[in-house]
Amino acid sequence: MLSRLAESLYWIGRYVERAENTARLLNVNYYATLEAGGRVSEEWRPLLEISGTKNGFAEQYGRADAHSVAAWLAFDRNNPSSIASSLARARENARGLRDRIPSEMWEELNRAYLNLCFQNAEVLARDGLFEYCSAARDASQMFFGIAFATLPRDEGWSFMRSGQLLERGDNLLRLLQVRYSVRTPSNPAQAAVDNHRWMAVLKTVSAYEAYRKTEHGGLQPRAIAKFLLLNPYFPRSVRYSGENLHDALAQIERIHPQAHPQLLREAKWLLARLEHASVDDILERHSPSIDTLLSDFNAIGSAIYAAYFTA
Known part of the structure; x- marks a missing residue:
């Protein structure tokens, strides 16, 4: 296998898994802060350390709160670990492999990209973070499920x-x-x-x-x-x-x-x-x-x- 193709598949695996991990982290933390009753800013800061993006966040946002951390991890294309960035990069790698992977794998990634990668902080304004993260998680699970069922x-x-x-x-x-x-x-x-x-x-x-x-x-x-x-x-x-x-x-x-x-x-x-x-x-x-x-x-x-x- 050409190294370019192998590298693309390797990074697809990493990026799709990263999108799901970030979506899980955001969704669960959102409910944990509600259940904990207060101390919201304290609960959101650790997400930056877990995702390894603390320095990049500080340069762009400064103060860590529910809105800024959620926007950074969900939609911000300047963050290589955000859901939107991860799905976009996975889709870009898959675009060059359309003749080498099952069409269903490409279609699922492309669908996730179109549905999720053009949204922004307006999702937070309408309290739609749960639905956004759930859609990202489901897209990842669907993609890997298709891969498990169809990829040689x-x-x-x-x-x-x-x-x-x-x-x-x-x-x-x-x-x-x-x-x-x-x-x-x-x-x-x-x-x-x-x-x-x-x-x-x-x-x-x-x-x-x-x-x-x-x-x-x-x-x-x-x-x-x-x-x-x-x-x-x-x-x-x-x-x-x-x-x-x-x-x-x-x-x-x-x-x-x-x-x-x-x-x-x-x-x-x-x-x-x-x-x-x-x-x-x-x-x-x-x-x-x-x-x-x-x-x-x-x-x-x-x-x-x-x-x-x-x-």
Whole structure:
């Protein structure tokens, strides 16, 4: 496969997953602020750190509040992680692959682009953020559902899947990194707010129901971390993402044997960390830490780019 085609599929996977992640983050945070009753500005600032766009936001908006953060993450094309930017970039990559991917995949991306990428902050004025984010989430799920049903499990599939899983693992680790930087308060009133925050963490990755079926001790931060980091069966856990990322890269390696052995070794090392680490290793002993795991995901992304997409 030409590197240009592989790169386009890889970035489609990342951008569509990013649009869904941002939509989930916005939607859940909107309801979490309502349930928490106040402290709205405090609840919106962490979204900038989770999305990695804090500096860009500060240059353009300055003050972080519900309106400015929502506009930045949903519609602003100057933000490469906004829903509109992510869908537009995914669509641009797919436009050059219309003869290489199922027509239904292109049609879904094009439909999402036309429906969502030309909207602006007027959506907030009419209290339409929930509908906008729900439409973005549904478009992503529809796109990947079509891909799972129709895209041949060849090299192109593996590159798209690699991009999707890298983005998913990176997003969840950033979410946990930010939420664990805040100490659990001892004040009962603040503890109630903290409880809402952890419920929001689970709902942001659609893990609330799965977590409650697995863990029966309430919303304990340590138990939530264990589930989201190390559960081998939940499809949005870090371990699940690492395992399936390794499998996608192993398939590419089988097509190009010994072309880039170091890349697969890095993926194996990440998977070994996740398979053998305990939650106490990560949270208490920092071996590996959440920061280390995030760096490992980013290093694999850089290695994929260097190995396959540079001339």
